[in-house]
Amino acid sequence: MEILKVITMIQNLIHFSLFYVCALSSPTPSSPPITTTEEGPCRIYNSGRSADCRGRQLDSVPQKQLPPTLVKIDLSQNKLNAVYAADFKHLPQLHTLSLKFNNISHIDNDAFGSNKLLEYLDIFNNTLEEIPATALASLLNLKQLYMSNNLYKHATLADSFSKFVKLQVLSMGGPLVMGLRKADFQPLKNIKLQGFAIKCSSNLSYYEPGSLEVIQTVQMGFDMAIDQQPNALHHMLHDLANKTFSVIQFRNLFEFMYYMGKLDIFEGLKAITADKLIFHRGKFNENLLRMALMNLQVKPVKKLTLQYIDFARSPTFVDSGAGSSITNLALDQLNLWYISNPDVLRFDWRFTWFKKIKHISIQYVYFNSVPCDSWPEMEDVEILDVSNNRLKDEMIFNQRCDYRGTMPNLLTFNLSTNELVSLKDLSALTREFRQLQVLDLSNNKLGSQEHSQSCVWKQNITHLIAHHNQFTSEDLNCLPTTVQDLDLSYCSLDQLDMTYFQKATSLKTLLLNGNKIKFIPSKWRSQSLQFLALDGNSFGLISKESFQDMPQLSRLQAGNNPYHCTCELHAFVQDTISEGKVNLTDWPLNYRCYHPEPFLNTFISKYFPSQVACDIKLVVIISVATTTAVILILVLICYIFDLPWYTKATYQIIRAKYRAHKEKAAGELETFTYHAFISYSHSDADWVRDQLLPCLENNRNPYRLCIHERDFMPGKWIIDNIIENIESSRKVIFVLSRHFVNSEWCNYELYFAQQRAMGKAFSDVILVVKEPIDPNSLPSKYCKLKKMLSTKTYLEWPQQANQQPFFWAQLRSVLGKPTMTRERMHSLRKRNSSLGDNSFVEEKMSEVAIPEADNGIKPQKEVVKRNDSELSNQRQIPMVAE
Secondary structure, X not given: OHHHHHHHHHHHHHHHHHHOOOOOOOOOOOOOOOOOEOOOOOEEEOOOOEEEOOOXXXXXXXXXXXXXXXXXXXOOOOOOOEEOOOOOOOOOOOOEEEOOOOOOOEEOOOOOOOOOOOOEEEOOOOOOOOOOHHHHOOOOOOOEEEOOOOOOOOOOOOHHXXXXXXXXXXXXXXXXXXXXXXXXXXXXXXXEEEEEEEEOOOOOOEEOOOOOOOOEEEEEEEEOOXXXXXXXXXXXXXXXXXXXXXXXXXXXXXXXXXXOOOOOOOHHHHHOEEEXXXXXXXXXXXXXXXXXXXXXXXXXXXXXXXEOOEEEOOOOOXXXXXXXXOOOOOEOEEEEEXXXXXXXXHOOOOOHHHOOEOEEEEEOOOOOOXXXXXHXXXXXXXXXXXXXXXXXXXXXOOOOOOOOOOOOOOOEEEOOOOOXXXXXXXXHXXXXXXXOOEEEOOOOXXXXXXXXXXXXXXXXXXXXXXXXXOOOHHHHHHOOOOOOEEXXXXXXXXXXXXXXXXXXXXXXEEEOOOOOOOOOOOOOOOOOOOEEEOOOOOOOOOOHHHHOOOOOOOEEEOOOOOEXXXXXXXXXXXXXXXXXXXXXXXXXXXXXXXXXXXXXXXXXXXXXXXXXXXXXXXXXXXXXXXXHHHHHHHHHHHHHOOHHHHHHHHHHHHHHHHHHHHHHHOOOXXXXXXXXXXXXOHHHHHHHHHHHHHHHHOOOOOOOEEOHHHHOOXXXXXXXXXXXXXXXXXXXXXXXXXXXXXXXHHHHHHHHHHHHHHOOOHHHEEEEEXXXXXXXHOOHHHHHHHHHHHHOOXXXXXXXXXXXXXXXXXXXXXXXXXXXXXHHHHHHHHHHHHHOOOOOOOOOOOOOOOOOOOOOOOOOOOOOOOOHHHHHOOOOOOOOOO
16 A cells, blocks of 8 residues: 555665664675574574674684684674784685674784675774775775774775775765865776765864765765855765765754855755755754755755754744745655654745645654645645654644645545544545545544544545554444445454444455454455454454355454364364365464363364264254163163052152151151061962961060051051051061062052161061062062062071971061060050951952053052951951952
């Protein structure tokens, strides 16, 4: 862009001015070193071809460390006092030697005798009292020689300098050179130089006309003060007449006082052709500047620079009101940098000297206002640069000024690095600049919402540079919508307002790097955008959908963000790279993972998530398949282990316990009524009646036993009777046989006893094996019984009569001693007798009454049937459905 060219031009001028300080720096260092050695005071690099000995406080040349292969040596900024013949004798390939900023007062005549290939020699700023002509005589390949700022008193060159036919750049002189004579530079009359710089005393005493007449150079530099001999400038310019230069620079032309004479000392400029004229430092008053500009009107240069000038008004100047004397100054570029007094802008109280200048750059002048009459005068200005002036809105924009028709040719307006706040004022100022294309507002304080409303811009601005401001997303709506290139980097933006970007239909380049943007809008439409910079923001997610409505996007710069390494990010990168339509300009070095923590600082190019993690379809298929498999396995497990039955039984326990809790709350107290609850099958009822009950109940200390035929409470649920009586018994005796495992109700009783034992101890469960049972033959729902038979000691009913007394003794031992008194036993039997001596509960459940396990019908309440036929047959035990 044009503004970048302007900045480059400024930098080039500053660099050139340094040359005319007579201290041109040494050539740019060569490519990065291949090998480096620092065993001595010097750093040897570039495969032994270069040596860096700068600033090592050396008082002599370290000959032993310098290899003979050296081509370049830098010994500047040391304490060398002399250069001897042996110092560089072993370096025949030496091309470049820098000895500046030392204290060298002597150089042997044959110091460079072995260095025939030497092309660059810098002995600037030493203490030589004479030009070392003899030592230099053998250096016929010299191209650049810098020997100014030494202590020699004359600038006369020896005849041997005439042999330096390859010489291109020569700087010479010093603070003790009091003047120049005609014979000083005669040896150079046949040598065409690229650059020549002469330094003389700050108190020039004499100048012989014709001293510089023999100099043939493209760039000319003077570093001398003519305060005491101002007429010397007239003779110098006369010696340069009819010559063409790319640059002429005067440094410290008047160092101590302003020129008060009436003689036009710049008259000689009329006869000189120069591309650039630079006045660096020194004192200028109004009259002296007028003299220079009036002569430049006649023989104009293309570029004029005044930098670091101490400017003052001329006390003798009288404004006659007849108009400015400078009305025809035609320049391609005028640079006013670091001027001490902003009055230089209207040195003759007018701005007419700006009329025919195409490019004006005013920096570090710190003017505090732009008068209304200045704008119409700059009618030919194409580039106006007023950066770095601390300008405020009211300084640059005056509501009382009429800007209509002003700046008709202005293309580029640079207002960067000031203190501007209002976008509204800037739009009002530039609204009448009908040719304006480039506007630089960077490094200001723009972004106040109060000053970012009702902006009306000229519809021709194509480039807006506004980085380093303080914008909010709402402020974007106050920017011109005709831009093609927009730089909003480092503006503290945390989100984007899509309203503006929808209006900016011509936008091709957008720079948003260095902001605080937290997310990228998913539907960002921009039909013309070609380059987008989003690096250095705060978003962690980016997807292809964000840019799918940007058909022209070809370059994307989105590195240095705290990326969440996810499948979406991986898919975006892979798709972008594989398609090749969009070029990630900073890939892959600037793309690293920030989250999750295990991948911190991992290059995204090395992040490869598994296909299962990223393929949604595959994840759904696997999830459905896994869920189906789990359901099938659970169904199979339920079928194998009879889980529905256990679920029903548990439900019945919970219901029974709930009803018991309610009864207890109503005042019924829970006590251990029985020593043991007997669980048995109908087929084993005779053995229970004839063997078990008589042996335990009909003795001196009888046990109180609970059997369902006799002791279940009429009118209660069967499940409630089972649970309540098991809970009211200290022990539970299971009479195990092949019939037991086939009984549904025995299975319930076993399960309830196990649930009771979980809260107490399995020692309350007594297993009596009436007939041998193989545990492996038991159904799956008897898994607990299998385990108990395998791990718990059980009592086995002996078939031999002589072993049965021992069986009963073991059973009594397991049951423990009866704790009920005879009175309690009597009261209980008395209560039973009132109901009938052998009252019993009809079957636990007949085959008709007991529903199938899976028919969903609740067991009905069983009612005790009492009639004379049943009471008369006390030995008869009813059938139990199994």
